[in-house]
């Protein structure tokens with residue numbers, strides 16, 4: 001498995017484009033399976049949510065939503081550690097690796113680090129790391145985005161301290177990988193909004209032309225199979 005580059009965006013060759021499929025409502029759901037003991041649960045939830053919120057700005061109108069039901073989650077977040085035999089990762093993190101993510105799937109964070117909320121510019125020592133910064137990077141891998149050469153990018157390969165800004169690299173990557181799905185969700189939402197407006201205005205909803213409803217399901221079905229196959233075969237090898 002290699003990567004190819006499109007307008008500077010590195011993409012996994014086997015998975016290609018737009019693999020994570022939102023729910024029919026245009027939502028990608030996430031679930032935190034377990035928590036680090038390094039900080040309050042609420043702080044961890046905040047950092048994870050903040051990470052999804054950041055990506056949501058460029059995934060719009062696809063939205064991210066937390067769920068308590070692991071079975072309906074597209075992306076599950078795990079804390080795990082090489083040194084804890086009772087909670088090992090699916091493969092070892094290795095020395096000084098903050099985390100990894102399966103392309104189109106789960107994010108694993110290395111709990112041999114001390115996860116904290118660190119302020120920008122704040123100096124830290126040893127194994128303390130900003131959870132939000134590491135998570136947004138791994139989430140990028142979960143979206144099937146590879147590393148950027150630019151140290152301005154969230155997808156730069158090394159952890160450089162707290163980073164909270166999207167760069168043109170991430171914008172280009174999401175546009176390339178998810179542009180079609182975003183357009184599809186947008187079209188569906190737009191059609192629904194128009195239907196509501198027409199009902200409110202006393203017009204017959206029957207007058208609303210169906211906008212490729214059937215073919216959307218066929219496309220979703222096909223992409224679903226591709227997603228399923230890809231999720232069985234691919235692991236992003238780029239790690240933080």
Ligand SMILES: [Zn+2]
Pocket residue numbers: 137141147156157238239240
């Ligand atoms: Zn990485």
